[in-house]
Amino acid sequence: MNYLQYYPIDVVNGEGVRCTLFVSGCIHQCQGCYNQKSWSPDAGIPFEQTMEDQIILDLQDTRILRQGISLTGGDPFFPANVPTLLKLVQRIRHECPEKDIWAWTGYQLSELSGIQLTLLDYIDVLIDGKFIQALADPSLVWRGSSNQVIHRFNRKR
Numbered sequence: 001m002n003y004l005q006y007y008p009i010d011v012v013n014g015e016g017v018r019c020t021l022f023v024s025g026c027i028h029q030c031q032g033c034y035n036q037k038s039w040s041p042d043a044g045i046p047f048e049q050t051m052e053d054q055i056i057l058d059l060q061d062t063r064i065l066r067q068g069i070s071l072t073g074g075d076p077f078f079p080a081n082v083p084t085l086l087k088l089v090q091r092i093r094h095e096c097p098e099k100d101i102w103a104w105t106g107y108q109l110s111e112l113s114g115i116q117l118t119l120l121d122y123i124d125v126l127i128d129g130k131f132i133q134a135l136a137d138p139s140l141v142w143r144g145s146s147n148q149v150i151h152r153f154n155r156k157r
Contacts, residue, residue: 016067028106
């Protein structure tokens with residue numbers, strides 16, 4: 001898996017202060033997408049163990065109280081991304097159990113299958129659905145278009 005950007009401090013992509021990882025790869029290629037460079041799974045740089053370790057360190061840093069991590073892109077649920085992100089979220093749950101995990105995907109919840117559903121088991125908040133330019137609304141919180149749905153899951157910690 002490749003990623004385009006990592007923000008160790010972010011207050012835009014989810015509630016509270018967060019870490020945010022922008023992954024590469026998206027099959028949806030929505031018209032009007034703000035991050036078209038993320039469509040190619042080859043864009044950006046390889047996600048390696050050093051980056052995974054850095055994310056854990058950032059989440060554990062008590063100087064800045066981060067609420068959790070946001071996974072966006074591209075699409076974290078892009079099939080080639082799921083194995084790497086599954087390993088990451090499992091580690092976050094083990095080493096930082098008090099942190100929440102948010103993810104954005106162009107898939108609808110009902111379209112997820114197989115290993116994608118396994119990844120979903122670790123997500124606290126999922127924003128699903130393709131960006132539809134005709135339904136774009138800048139007043140929406142954490143969504144670009146009104147068809148996208150915010151799903152909150154009650155995860156036992």
